[in-house]
Amino acid sequence: MTLREGLLLARAGDAAHPAAVAAFTRLAAEHGTPFYVYDAETIREQARSLLAAFGPRFPKLRVRYALKANTNVEIVRLVLSEGLAPEVVSEGEIRAALRAGAKGSDVLFSSSSKSPSEIDFSLEHDVLLNVDNLDELSQVSAAAVRRGTTARISFRINPGVDPDTLHQINTGCSESKFGVHLDGGIARKGYETAKSLPNVVIAGIHCHIGSQINDTVAYEEAARKMLAFVRELKEELGIRLSFVDLGGGLGIPFRDGGTGMSPEELAKALQSIWKEEISLLGYEPELWIEPGRFLVAQSGLMVARVNSVKTTPVKSFVNVDAGFNTLLRPAFYGAVHRVRVVGKTAAPMTLDVAGDVCETGDILAEGRLLPTPEAGDLVVFLDAGAYGFAMASEYNARPLPAELLVDGDEVRVIRRRGTFEELHRGEPGGAEVRP
Numbered sequence: 001m002t003l004r005e006g007l008l009l010a011r012a013g014d015a016a017h018p019a020a021v022a023a024f025t026r027l028a029a030e031h032g033t034p035f036y037v038y039d040a041e042t043i044r045e046q047a048r049s050l051l052a053a054f055g056p057r058f059p060k061l062r063v064r065y066a067l068k069a070n071t072n073v074e075i076v077r078l079v080l081s082e083g084l085a086p087e088v089v090s091e092g093e094i095r096a097a098l099r100a101g102a103k104g105s106d107v108l109f110s111s112s113s114k115s116p117s118e119i120d121f122s123l124e125h126d127v128l129l130n131v132d133n134l135d136e137l138s139q140v141s142a143a144a145v146r147r148g149t150t151a152r153i154s155f156r157i158n159p160g161v162d163p164d165t166l167h168q169i170n171t172g173c174s175e176s177k178f179g180v181h182l183d184g185g186i187a188r189k190g191y192e193t194a195k196s197l198p199n200v201v202i203a204g205i206h207c208h209i210g211s212q213i214n215d216t217v218a219y220e221e222a223a224r225k226m227l228a229f230v231r232e233l234k235e236e237l238g239i240r241l242s243f244v245d246l247g248g249g250l251g252i253p254f255r256d257g258g259t260g261m262s263p264e265e266l267a268k269a270l271q272s273i274w275k276e277e278i279s280l281l282g283y284e285p286e287l288w289i290e291p292g293r294f295l296v297a298q299s300g301l302m303v304a305r306v307n308s309v310k311t312t313p314v315k316s317f318v319n320v321d322a323g324f325n326t327l328l329r330p331a332f333y334g335a336v337h338r339v340r341v342v343g344k345t346a347a348p349m350t351l352d353v354a355g356d357v358c359e360t361g362d363i364l365a366e367g368r369l370l371p372t373p374e375a376g377d378l379v380v381f382l383d384a385g386a387y388g389f390a391m392a393s394e395y396n397a398r399p400l401p402a403e404l405l406v407d408g409d410e411v412r413v414i415r416r417r418g419t420f421e422e423l424h425r426g427e428p429g430g431a432e433v434r435p
């Protein structure tokens, strides 16, 4: 069986299958632990499922990939090769998109806090600036005048829609820091001002209401509000837009038997609203969506090795050689990643999987019923391809993990493991890292 089949068996719950054991044992022996491993075909399948659901329903469609989920250039290249375009939140991500072969003019830049140099860099590369506020708008116009160029812009709208998701990843509610609010006429003022500013061309409109959303209701509400506003822009300000971006946020199933958001279900729910509103609007902009997690989360596994197992008077711990410096989501969001112990089925016991960071909060998985592990065993954290490596750090002076890409039976190192020298790059006398 191929390496990929080994990974898929572990994902499906059979990490004791000889093919799963062979795959993880080989990867760990060749590359050390901890590491992230991504399955290329899963990324392709996710991209294709979005295109298959939205393509036939929205002939004027653009699907983007939110690079923040996973910024590894090889992953970005893979996603873009499926026909997606980049959506980014920093100059570093613009650079990653360019390195992956994207044209600057295909990049959408959405940070809520852009520095003057990021605005300049965007203008230099003809990146579409998704403006967050009126102060930023005037800076963009001034920079474009100074450079003798034109800024293509959209506004990130805060539609005041509250999806049923975690507080930390709810971006569309009125209290969030993101975007120009529809409420209070701020968004309208933004477009009115943009129309009158020099060297600014209005291209579209954008919103992103949150992440890990498993229900279409909030998307429907956001779509209605956005399209009603698009109509107001046409009727009252004479502004026609070339795109309406409804953001990312599609949830994935983090638990066995979970469903997440089906692209079919979302596309279907949006189609009827879109049709209705477009007939009132009298012209059809492109529909854009920009998921991150949906495209890459399930493809990725984080693999660590057991250092020791201990039982206290209160509970039992399995100490592994990764921590919240490797996979931050459990400590940061209380996220639950399923855990598999490679090659074991016997004597299930309830355990906390504890990281190797010197912090009480460094628990990667809490109260899990797992086959009794022992030192040297490999443990696999599922659904770690999004916001996994991207949020990793070198806290506690631990080098960054390796990233591997599996395609069938091939494996490629797409980022080598960090080194102890790299921990000191940039320090006086520290090792400089050459690109």
Ligand SMILES: Cc1ncc(COP(=O)(O)O)c(C=O)c1O
Residues within 6 Å of the ligand: 066, 068, 069, 087, 110, 208, 210, 211, 212, 247, 248, 249, 250, 290, 291, 292, 293, 294, 386
């Ligand atoms: C503006 C924007 N678009 C898209 C995304 C992608 O979200 P997700 O990974 O949940 O699809 C994010 C993530 O927070 C975002 O901030």
